[in-house]
Amino acid sequence: MSNPRPVNRLRTAAPQPASSRSGRSPRVDSLIRQRPWLLRVGQLLIKLLLLALLISFGWVVLLKYLPVSITPLMISRKMEAKAEGHDSKLYKDWTPYEEISKEAALAVVASEDQAFPRHWGFDFDEIQDAIKENKTRKRPRGASTISQQVAKNVFLWNGRSYLRKGLEVYFTFLIELIWGKERILEVYLNVAETGPLTFGVEAASRRYYGHAAKYLTRTEAARIAAVLPNPRLFSIKKPSAYTQKRTRQISRQMRYLGGRRYLENL
Known part of the structure; x- marks a missing residue:
């Protein structure tokens, strides 16, 4: 009867640092924790930019057919x-x-x-x-x-x-x-x-x-x-x-x- 194969625990995945899970550097994470409003402002700016792009695109499409x-x-x-x-x-x-x-x-x-x-x-x-x-x-x-x-x-x-x-x-x-x-x-x-x-x-x-x-x-x-x-x-x-x-x-x-x-x- 063969003995079970020992587990190589050295090959188990090492815990990932917090920065890789969030996609941000520890310095940025620390700054956001200290000033949480920065994250909200950034998200708002991104939404406004996307909205502006959508409106401008629709505006151009509309004026393709309507008189200026x-x-x-x-x-x-x-x-x-x-x-x-x-x-x-x-x-x-x-x-x-x-x-x-x-x-x-x-x-x-x-x-x-x-x-x-x-x-x-x-x-x-x-x-x-x-x-x-x-x-x-x-x-x-x-x-x-x-x-x-x-x-x-x-x-x-x-x-x-x-x-x-x-x-x-x-x-x-x-x-x-x-x-x-x-x-x-x-x-x-x-x-x-x-x-x-x-x-x-x-x-x-x-x-x-x-x-x-x-x-x-x-x-x-x-x-x-x-x-x-x-x-x-x-x-x-x-x-x-x-x-x-x-x-x-x-x-x-x-x-x-x-x-x-x-x-x-x-």
């Missing part, structure tokens, strides 16, 4: 006009992409973001070029794509900060993922500031040319695009020599890109 009737910039311009005692009426008229002249769509792409059909929200080549040029320029030039401009115009407040820039990156990624290029361009053509209290190419076309955006000519569309860098300084109705020169440059770029065919596969 108001933006923070529109509200800001209206409040400024009221504070100065001026007429604060906003000129805006949401118009579907199909009812806007493709000359207008091509003009803003030729002027603002020629890589728009190809990039995923950010033109890194343009960003690198801007960084190099801004080392010697008195007035720095931006490198924002149309997607970035839509993200900050529709979802964010007016101003400059690291928080706003981070949110701009976040919303740019979301609209590229959820909306797609045609919707982004449609929103841009409707919310871009085109003159004093004037937003979108439809409102600009009716206010300054006297007809719907559907009938914009190449020159008219190029002039609207020419004032976009600063529509409060440059005028569509009374174009300066600079605006006229820029209009001609944009018209040439529209031809070089191949005309309306450039945007066929958005």
